[in-house]
Amino acid sequence: MEDTNIKNIRFPVETDQQLIKLAEKLGRTKLTVFKQMTEYFYRSRKDPLDFNDDLLKNTIVKGHQNLTGFIKVQEQTLLMPMKQDIDRMIGSQKKILECFNKQILEHNRQSEQQLSALQNQLTASQQSKEQLKSRFVFLLDSYAKAGTVGKEELLRKIKEQIKSL
Structure with a gap:
């Protein structure tokens, strides 16, 4: 077998101590650390x-640029x-909401008018009914004043029935 370790390098004792500390720290021999350092600098240029x-x-700069x-x-x-599509969608939704609100508000206004008209009709018919009752009672009173004693009982019953209308 031939010894492959035929080259020598001379370096100061201080460098040797640093190499020993580094080898101990890494848990390797000085020769292994030296070979790995040489390989590292060779490969990484x-x-x-x-x-x-x-x-x-x-x-790092190249990676950042990439x-x-x-x-x-x-x-x-x-x-x-995507932002443009979202902006268009929001615009469409706003238009739909405006149309919807316009139609709902118009419908509500029409419904309010119809309800108001019905309420006025009911009030008017209620007043006319009360007027009819009061006129009828007045007529009966007038008839009763002109009549006899037996008619008074008849008159009282008729008044009660008219008031219950």
Whole structure:
């Protein structure tokens, strides 16, 4: 078997201590941590000197722009037509309500007029009935004054019957 670990890297003791702490924290060997760091920087194409991580910022900005574009497309294709349809529906409902209210108010006004006319007729007929009773009683009184004693009993009975009409 051939040893694949044939390369050496020389670095300061302080860096070695940092690498040991990092390896212990992650629960790996120094060699594994070193290989993983190398693989990470190779795959992500990140520069270890770039602490601001411009690639990550660019990725986030690009994702934000994609989301914003998606939202704008959804707004144009879904939300705006939906809002227009709702506005038209509200307008139609208002027109229907106005027509309905106009017809109901007209019907109520006509019904009120008819009821008022019927009430006037009933009042008039009630008054004419009372007038007829009073005239009839007056006639009987006049007849009774002209008559005899036996007629008084007859007159009293007739008056009672007239009043009960």
